[in-house]
Amino acid sequence: MEALLLQTLNGLDKGGAYALIALGLTLTFGTLGIVNFAHGALFMLGAFCAVGMNELLTISTKVKDESITFFDAYKEVPILEAKFPVIGPIIVDYSVPLAILITVPLMLLIGWVMERGLIRHFYKRTHADQILVTFGLAIVVQEIVRHYFGANPIPQLAPDVVAGSANIGSWLGMSDNVVYPWWRLIYLVFALVIIAATFAFLRFTTFGMVVRAGMQDREMVGMLGINIQRRFTIVFGLAAVCAGLAGVMYTPILPPDYHMGMDFLVLSFVVVVVGGMGSLGGAVAAGFLLGILQSFAAMNVFKTIVPGIDQIIIYLVAVVILLFRPRGLLGRKGVMDA
């Protein structure tokens, strides 16, 4: 029973990341009609925003080390801690949540630049061309990040206050030994909040209404006199922000490295296809579903029946769904059925 609960939480956690990335991907695919292979790179950029923020906050200066007395030794101390002995360490400790503050504007900017500079010219080209050019862009972004941050994963730490584990066993009436890391619970809640915010934005604002209309029939919206082009740029920025936020908060769970974009890209496409290309609810549902499936498949119970099932379960599910229900779980009939 405990194992089941833990794995469900693990699955929801991972699923949250998948759902957020897939949400951005579906937004661009449903609204703009663009297949964006650089979306994984946006996730990776978000994660590296956290790394960058950490480096920014820990710009250090040399301070005399009092503990060594026989010669003059200096140690590196972050300026924030040196100048503000009380608040400084707290700020440095909270570098990951604070990174959200720079991630949102930075990802918006990157999304805006990507859309205006490159994606805009590919609306009329075939899907294969879009795939190829965004794949190329993903490689370029990956290499630039690798050049500046190096090829090794750079672990980021969650703030100290939440670095431990929550005693969920006692909340749910189970034994006291059932624990789960606080940060992962926070991540799950965070992902749900962002997803809810995006849905609320799309449902309750005029802009959201235009975007939803554009997803249904882009040409018609243009013919009604609405400047869909500018809306597209903002939608792309929004998708980039979703991916970036997913990345930034995921850093304590998975140390960011330059290759994580490509790894998550395949999974996010599989999620989008299972959920239904163009269906936002489907993308989110499929994200959580596949996350849970992957976690359950990693349990020993299933591994003994079919060894290695955890590696391939997602792809198997994708193949089955693509063959028997090509519009995905919640896709609309007639959209990309061929």
Added chain:
Amino acid sequence: MTNSSSKTSLNNFLLMLLVTGVVLAAPIIFEPFGAGYPDLLQRFAIFGIFAVGFNILFGLTGYLSFGHAAFLGVGSYTAVWSFKLLTMNVVPAIFFSVLLTGLFALIIGYISLRRSGIYFSILTLAFAQMSYNLAYSVLTPITNGETGLQLSLQDPRILDAKNIAGGLPNTNFFGYTMNQTNTYEFFGTAYQFNVGYYVCGVVLILMFYIAMRIFQSPFGMMLKAIKSNQTRMKYTGFDTRPYLIWAFVISGMYAGLAGALLSITDPLAGAERMQWTASGEVVLMTILGGVGTMIGPVLGAALIKYLENIFSAINTGELTRMLSWVPEGMQDFAVSTVGLFVGDGWHLTLGLMFMIVVVFLPGGIMEGVRRIARLFSRRKAGPVEPPRATNIATAGEGGA
């Protein structure tokens, strides 16, 4: 077809002559570029075969598959198992690799080709990742997981004579060992002629010829028709699935052959060959060279492998030497900026090149060559619509 058949066969003959000449004389031709050594030439040939096969699927039918790396891997593993179980002679290895990869491609193609377009691409992507994960961790008795499949002294090579001498035997083609290199000196430069390279080269010439015949056959025309309008084809009564499956299987077999040759020249098979990003590499090669053209993919493969080996070997010291003509003050700046694109950063160059080709020159190198040729030719006047990377080469252009 606007060309008369005799003109086409003359074109074909000249093309084959050119290709044969270049492949056979490659150790001499490429030596001045620093690319004349056996390992690199073997890679040119092997990835040329891979790209030509991929072009049969992507160039003719327009279906973008990300799963060909899996076929490369299957080919490699089969070849190494043939070396372990049967004999060090390369012929059974090639035979079994192509056979097994063809079967594998048949299964994957049968399932994947039930959908088209972006769904097909994602299906092949899913299969490639699945194969990679299986090879890496689940099927380790067969593939030996991370360490890769290697030869060992205890292998029961049934068809070979007993190995009395110590040390691992070499792959051979009826007695000629693959890594035997004869070096000859002409006019002060040493040229290396390697048996392994010539085996790969002859196979390349053969496969190129086969691909050329496929392009110009009625089968090839059906595939081009599928690319241009599949729905209309279905309305006129043609069942497109068998053609697509055959094209997929054939291109898969090419990939398996390339994988087998990789193992023949270096008897080691690793799982990282099967990752989908390796499929991305062959897509790059084909696009760079020119989708749908004959020579394009081979050129693209050669260029990318050349850049991979030569560019990535240029470290800071070499770079400083190469840029020694730059004035003093600018030298450090020049070295550090160009240094971003060579050595470790050559992937960056590759990505940028790829983007530039897809944005500005979707027809690849061959498109560039055609445009330059058009500049010099005064017969055609007026603008011509530039082909897209995924557009069909017109029926009249049966040749390069």
